[in-house]
Amino acid sequence: MSRDFNYRHLYYFWVVAKEGGVARGAERLGMAVQTVSTQVKELERELGFALFKPAGRKLALTEAGQAALQQAEQIFQLGEALPDIVRNAGTAPSMRLAVGISDSLPKLVVHRLMQSVLQTPNLQLRCQQNAFDELLADLALHRLDLVITDRPAPPNRNLKLYGHALGHSAVAWYAPDNLFAAACEGFPQSLAKVAVLLPSAQAALRLRLDQWFERQGIRPHVVGEFEDSALLKTFGANGMGVFPAAEMVHDELLSRYGVRWVGTCTGVEEYFYGISADKHVMHPLVQRLLPAPPEGRGRTPK
Template sequence: MNNLNLRHLHYFWVISRLGSVVAAADHLELTPQTLSGQLASLEAQLGGALFHRANRALQLTDFGHTVFSYADEMFKTAQALSDLVIKPAEGRPLRLAVGICASIHKLIAYRLLKPALELPRTVKLRCQTGDLSQLLKCLHQRSLNVILSDRPPADKDAPQVRCYALGRSSMSLFAVPELAQRLASDFPQSLNHQPFLATALDAPYITELKNWFASRNIAVNVVAEVDDSALIKVFGHQGVGYFAAPTVICDEVCRQYRVAHIAIINEVQDTLFAITRDHGSHDAAVQAIIEGPMAIVKSIENSDV
């Protein structure tokens, strides 16, 4: 340990995680030249090359992979300890950085975040949307505290994170009042060949909904594919077609977008998850998100929509 420069080892760990000297230098607030020099010193100290270049990208050597496995365990444990001992003092604002999968309905996201915003302590909230793989990278880099997702992480990511099931809602169909009234009659056969607004995102409930349509021999007439759940509702408000949204936010969808409820599809479910790092304890804001949605689950089960 007396001969091992832990600071240089930490620099190597950050470079390995971010994939380039430039990205690591920006993260560490150093110049790329300085960081390259520190990396060269570490390689000389350890007696072996840690990286080799392939198509202008850095790739770990076999020796580098071995060193990284030790460094990764060391610095994750050190960060968990740091998280424990530097918890904010009472009264100091909690900083909450949340990743939200783009396929999650934004009204649902707000309801999931609301318990954290209602804590007695001030919460400084920052939200970032994106696909799950992108958000998981940010979570591992500690730029996010928690991810709200409509699917659990893949098996390859599971050992590095914790996943909490927050709640589940059936899906409902909506349209402008005139179209909704027409589609509610002789449902679901009334949907045949009618204009449907579909999400372009790979949301799990979409696969279930397509299967539900197919099982009832309903020909789906997709008039628009949109990768933003709020924009779909705007198109719905303009009468372009009918759309699907979680039953639990039925009242808000109808009120905010001036549409009417057509029907509930209990066979199609939207399940929501909170994903956190697997190291360290949660602060009060993250814990409020994990524990708060039980009220949402109850409102789903008791919904009289």
């Protein structure tokens, strides 16, 4: 490689590779498609290897492109961190942490899972709630440091992700005062008569609940389905229906929502995972949140 190697060309290639195409890369960069395409071709000329190859209507990385992307990841991860490092060196030190949270995840559980970092001096925490796939995309682009969700990392060759089991909880049914007596009478068969609220099909817990109903021979009287777990509890607590929730936060549920415990959803558990991206240096607070170093669980196959 010559001394005149242009890191700007490498940056354009990195953005195009991360965005999955020249057009999307150009949009992120705020530049013309032709300009970005020319810069990437110039990088290929400097390196002496093609970095992309046609894949239908899209572009895919060549072997050389994959190697270049791995090096670019390290270079620009460190480069993106530079302004914060310099700023923090000249001002009061702070620790920034960006966490993505699945819509369906119980927020009281998330708060408990994050207890180990919440007392960090000068913590600047940013929490982003979104759908699972959207969070993984932001994680892959290093816009997030960690995703907390209700399912493990998916096997995907294009995303280098690690899944970490954070814990699990038994699930129980809770009711507002106006439905408590009816829900308790003949539980769990009472759930075929009393109004029931459930998480939407996007939640990993929903399938386990549906299977539990089938085993019990119950056709639940469902009056509402919610993607957001906090919204489900709010509507339930205000009298709309009986709802399932993680018993891990039983005391908080009773005190915050004023609901009452009806009975256990026997054999059903809710699982919680942390998903991190493949980084040269892992965020120290992410290390503290995770139970152990990654062991390849959830890592994309090579």
